[in-house]
Amino acid sequence: MNARYLARRLATLIATLVAASLAVFSLLSILPGSPAQVILGTQATPDAVKALTAQLGLNHPLWRQYVHWIHGLVTLDFGHSYISQLPIGHQIAQALGVTGPLIGFGLLVGIVIAVPFGVAAALFRRNVAGAAITSVSQIGIAVPNFIAGLLLILVFAVKLGWLPASGFTPWSQNGWLAFKSLVLPSIALGVVEGALLSRYVRSAVLDVLRSDYLRTARAKGLSRRQALVRHGFRNGAIPILTVLGLEIPSLIIGAVVIENVFTLPGVGTLLLQAVSNRDLLVVQDVVMLVAVTVLVVNFLVDASYRLLDPRLR
Amino acid sequence: MSAQAAELLTRTERPSRGLHASAVIGGAIVTGIVVLALVALFWTPYHATIPTDQVLAPMSWHHPFGTDEYGRDVLSRLMAGAKLILYAGAVSVVIAVVGGVPIGLAAAARGGLVDDLLMRVVDLVYAFPALLAAIVLAAAVGASTTTAMLAIGIASIPVFARVSRAGALQVLESEYVLAARAYRRSTAAIVWRHVLPNIRSLLIVQASLLFAIAILAEAGLSYLGLGTPPPAPTWGAMVQDAQQYLGRDPLLVFWPGIFIALAVLGFNLLGDGLRDLLDPRLRERR
Numbered sequence: 001m002n003a004r005y006l007a008r009r010l011a012t013l014i015a016t017l018v019a020a021s022l023a024v025f026s027l028l029s030i031l032p033g034s035p036a037q038v039i040l041g042t043q044a045t046p047d048a049v050k051a052l053t054a055q056l057g058l059n060h061p062l063w064r065q066y067v068h069w070i071h072g073l074v075t076l077d078f079g080h081s082y083i084s085q086l087p088i089g090h091q092i093a094q095a096l097g098v099t100g101p102l103i104g105f106g107l108l109v110g111i112v113i114a115v116p117f118g119v120a121a122a123l124f125r126r127n128v129a130g131a132a133i134t135s136v137s138q139i140g141i142a143v144p145n146f147i148a149g150l151l152l153i154l155v156f157a158v159k160l161g162w163l164p165a166s167g168f169t170p171w172s173q174n175g176w177l178a179f180k181s182l183v184l185p186s187i188a189l190g191v192v193e194g195a196l197l198s199r200y201v202r203s204a205v206l207d208v209l210r211s212d213y214l215r216t217a218r219a220k221g222l223s224r225r226q227a228l229v230r231h232g233f234r235n236g237a238i239p240i241l242t243v244l245g246l247e248i249p250s251l252i253i254g255a256v257v258i259e260n261v262f263t264l265p266g267v268g269t270l271l272l273q274a275v276s277n278r279d280l281l282v283v284q285d286v287v288m289l290v291a292v293t294v295l296v297v298n299f300l301v302d303a304s305y306r307l308l309d310p311r312l313r
Numbered sequence: 314m315s316a317q318a319a320e321l322l323t324r325t326e327r328p329s330r331g332l333h334a335s336a337v338i339g340g341a342i343v344t345g346i347v348v349l350a351l352v353a354l355f356w357t358p359y360h361a362t363i364p365t366d367q368v369l370a371p372m373s374w375h376h377p378f379g380t381d382e383y384g385r386d387v388l389s390r391l392m393a394g395a396k397l398i399l400y401a402g403a404v405s406v407v408i409a410v411v412g413g414v415p416i417g418l419a420a421a422a423r424g425g426l427v428d429d430l431l432m433r434v435v436d437l438v439y440a441f442p443a444l445l446a447a448i449v450l451a452a453a454v455g456a457s458t459t460t461a462m463l464a465i466g467i468a469s470i471p472v473f474a475r476v477s478r479a480g481a482l483q484v485l486e487s488e489y490v491l492a493a494r495a496y497r498r499s500t501a502a503i504v505w506r507h508v509l510p511n512i513r514s515l516l517i518v519q520a521s522l523l524f525a526i527a528i529l530a531e532a533g534l535s536y537l538g539l540g541t542p543p544p545a546p547t548w549g550a551m552v553q554d555a556q557q558y559l560g561r562d563p564l565l566v567f568w569p570g571i572f573i574a575l576a577v578l579g580f581n582l583l584g585d586g587l588r589d590l591l592d593p594r595l596r597e598r599r
Contacts, residue, residue: 012433012436012437015433015437016436016437016440018443019437020440020441021450027449027450027453028449028452028453064428082324095586120450138578138581138582139574139578141577141578142525142573142575142577142578142581142582143570143574143577144529144533144536144549144570144573144574144577145533145538146533146552147552147566147570147573147574150552150556150566150570151567151570152561152569153559154559154560154563154566158559158560171369199449249442253442253444253445255443256537257533257536257537258539260536261556271448272448272537272538273537274452275448275451275452276538278452280452283448283449283452287445287449290445291441291442291445292443294440294441294442295440299442
């Protein structure tokens with residue numbers, strides 16, 4: 001049953017990836033104008049454009065170009081940018097050195113905020129503290145992450161001067177400075193996610209508090225604290241883990257925006273620059289990379305949910 | 314019944330004050346923004362895109378929210394921005410409803426293979442983030458209000474498909490549907506006469522919550538330059554423009570920011586409040 005479920009889910013994952021790649025490829029391939037013309041500029045002779053088109057493989061029928069592109073992606077050969085001529089794989093690897101840690105720290109900030117506040121909101125739901133936490137999280141959800149970022153820049157970079165407002169020092173140059181330039185972006189990214197997560201934590205804890213097994217545990221003589229530690233945490237962890245997994249895709253998307261606020265040279269910046277330069281192969285590659293990551297994370301979360309919860313096996 | 318018991322009963326049956334407060338506060342904020350947008354249809358203090366001769370003016374009687382780096386009146390731009398964001402939000406929600414509800418209803422009414430197939434397609438769309446769709450569309454045909462609304466609307470179709478499917482399945486099991494079947498009503502007629510009216514409140518709540526998400530998404534896209542192109546006064550683009558003056562004139566950044574947050578908060582609270590008012594079964598869970 002479980003293996004069959006996983007196989008079905010895997011098939012769906014692959015179908016989704018194929019559909020997404022087809023959609024991205026066809027949307028970006030039906031454009032008027034040729035990339036060769038873009039590379040060579042308006043002064044180029046028709047012969048030169050033709051020669052370069054052939055060299056790039058763009059004279060082949062669309063299906064062959066698609067197969068060639070997918071083959072490249074699977075073998076991690078992302079090709080070269082039409083505009084800068086740089087190898088795209090190298091650019092992506094460099095950008096991941098920024099975006100990867102940013103998402104990791106952002107997730108950490110989100111958890112550090114969500115878990116204590118969510119648990120407190122559930123435990124104190126009948127008094128002012130609980131209501132206050134719930135209201136603050138309601139407001140936190142409404143604040144766009146780029147506004148949170150700008151507010152942090154205003155306070156900690158412009159007014160106090162503690163941390164850099166923008167830019168990034170590469171890890172290889174100075175690890176401490178690199179970390180410092182990611183502090184504000186990670187908080188901006190994590191705070192908003194944390195506000196949303198805390199609501200899930202709250203309702204998961206409420207479910208546990210109202211459960212029959214907890215009442216039974218209390219009835220057999222355990223104190224409230226003992227019952228919560230022994231039975232509550234494990235049962236509450238399952239839905240929270242799922243939500244956490246679901247938050248990773250939204251952190252990835254949020255990072256695109258946050259990198260723009262702090263002018264960090266990450267994957268999002270690479271993508272947006274490629275869009276404004278019409279550097280289509282880079283757009284195609286990076287969009288697929290992000291889509292693959294999001295879809296694979298979804299898949300893993302779904303699978304681990306099934307493994308953790310015996311009722312679903 | 315003793316007075317005490319009656320009081321106890323009304324106390325437990327009456328939704329707590331907090332729930333009512335959600336709907337009231339949310340409704341008030343949403344009404345305020347709608348009024349602002351309606352007024353902006355006919356009148357703004359200054360023209361929203363034509364500069365006055367005062368650049369980066371502070372708050373004053375003439376310019377209650379100051380002017381921006383080109384000398385455009387910020388209040389006028391915020392009002393015109395309310396119009397733009399409500400329009401973009403509304404169209405996105407309509408796309409999601411018109412696309413999603415029929416899919417959900419068809420899946421629930423037909424069941425079997427049709428259900429399986431439709432929901433697989435819905436899962437597929439659900440997995441693809443709106444921002445990526447907006448980026449691909451912007452790269453393909455250039456960023457515009459249309460590409461942003463399409464991306465947000467299409468990405469939200471799965472939400473309505475799932476909600477209406479789940480609601481419809483519940484209604485279809487009910488006894489009055491069985492009775493209607495006994496009268497040989499067609500499936501289409503049952504869906505139209507019984508299912509749709511019964512899941513209406515579910516859809517209204519979802520639409521309000523989606524409106525909040527759409528506003529947030531639209532603001533993010535126009536902030537990134539992937540929405541309505543300049544000089545249109547979208548709130549997101551206003552933040553982007555004002556960002557370089559953050560140290561000198563922080564309010565220029567935060568006025569549009571506050572309006573975005575208020576609008577999102579308003580629709581979220583309204584949606585939560587409506588859910589509690591319209592669907593008493595869910596009240597206990599929150």
